[in-house]
Amino acid sequence: MIETVPQQHGEQPVKPADGDTIIRVERVYKTYRMGDIEVHALRGASLMVNRGEFVAIMGPSGSGKSTMMNIIGCLDRPTKGQYFLEGEDVSVFGKAELADIRNKRVGFVFQSFNLVPRTSALENVELPLLYAGVSSKERVRRAREALATVGLSDREKNMPNQLSGGQQQRVAIARSLVNNPSIILADEPTGALDTRTSVEVMEIFQRLNRERNLTIIIVTHEHDISQYAGRVVQFRDGRIRRDEPVEDRKDAAEVLANMPSSEDDDE
């Protein structure tokens, strides 16, 4: 799915991507108004991501990386600039259309897991399918499948408060991929997890990326974690400062194998 780049480039030309472009953000600005002060979260940032890439976004807080994630995830719209998702200009979409995109094409994973409380793991995973209008039987089938992918088949009846942090995050990952999205966006997915659990989560992401050719974008503070991605994008002051491939990419499965087995396997 190669699409043509419009011939109206401004001061910051976007390089045509080699391969299947899935995300193309062009000179995007985002300005928030907090009282009388205008906050410029993004100042003309451009980014292209190909299908099947694993990108880590880094940068200090306030650098605009979370805003960029929100725009890519269609939770937010840019003040200025364009965003093409699989060739479609979604920066002009309305709230309902954006909701549909989040439902079918994007999966979210958050630092704080964001599972619906007092609702079982299975039902949490079913949630996107509910809004996609999938029948109850099919929802259960697909939710079980997604839980199996993250290795939580035996925990489907548990409520979020009966699960460890790592397990909750795995439920969240299952939820993010249950509707077969094109992209998974993870905002500091390991921020609330210990080292071993973090690597386990990265192992799942690497596996999904490799086996299903899923495009994965994570925001992280930790340099360690960014090394599991194939490409690191550095944000500063609302712009992209550096964008380079990871030289010596880490394999989470390998790291896990070499780790001393944990005391109580995150139960």
Next chain:
Amino acid sequence: MNSFAILKVALRALGRNKLRSALTMLGIIIGVGAVIAMVSIGQGAQAMIEQQINSMGSNVLYVMPGNITTGGASLGQGAANTLTDEDVEAMRREIPTIAAASPVVRSQTQMVFGNQNWFVRIEGTNEFFPELRNWTVDQGTFFTEGDVLSAARVVVLGRTVAERLFPGLDPIGQTIRVRNLAFRVVGVLAEKGQSMVGQDQDDTAVMPYTTVQKKLLGQVIPSVNQAMVSAVSQEATVVVQRQINELLRQRHKIGPGETDDFSVRNMSDVAAASQQMTTIMTLLLGSIAAISLIVGGIGIMNIMLVSVTERTREIGIRMAVGARPSYIRLQFLAESLVLSLTGGLIGVVIGGSLAAAISGVLGFPTLVSALSITVSFAFATCIGIFFGYYPAHKAAALDPIEALRYE
């Protein structure tokens, strides 16, 4: 996402806070229950009055003799002896829209049978009494025109009198003593029950008016207490009333400008007046109850607003995974609707039982009509939508990013 799925999500959300949901519902339950119970009291009273007016005879008019003044003291309506049985006869003869007419002569006295005796109100009328009063004879027959003409000593007893004088006996054909005169019992009237003012209507006896005039009252110049007239139809009562006026003024030689020495009372006027009264009562009771229903609605709104705030993060999650704002709105609307509809349903049951209890324990007539159920249920639904809309709209308008960040 179909409506069934929305309903299921709403039920779950309400199930998570059972006590709170139940208390919120209680507002609607009390509101709907109160409306139904209150309106049933009003409508019960209305039905009772209607039935009693009907039992007095449909299309009936009463003609009363007028006021007389002696020595400066007014003796009031009906005090004069200006109405005669000839007047009644003339009305029946000359006004074609009159179906039946009878003089009424009243008395009261002791009646004796064997060792039983009873003090009885006696009504003297003619053979048209059953038709005029819409009152059938249960046992035996009513007296005849011949009995009236001959002032026969016959009597038709009310149910209560019959039971008092003839406990366990068949009164028909028996002879009772009234002021040392022998009277033959020819019939017993059907049971009629209490009147509007609580009087036992069956505690009465009916005789030919001529008998009352001559045998009981011993009148030298016969006079009647009032005349009962029935028109051929409800519509004709107005015409009949006017024609009676003209006829009696002519017969009593009342010149233009002079006041009548009689008055005509139309039962439909009485009916209309009491109808109006009970309608006002129903409205008053109903609207007081409706206020409690509105208070219940405010309770729903209050709880839904709390719920939206509490579940801000959940709303954010739902939006992030693809719930359109309209779904969020529908979900919260569904919750308030479930509260108000369930509350309404329980309220209908409770209101109905309350009405039954009121008539059962207090003996007050109540009437739970389909209309009052429909209206209060529809009202509860509207309240659910009305008071649920704002919180639902507030939830739908949340920004997903801010909602996700909400602690």
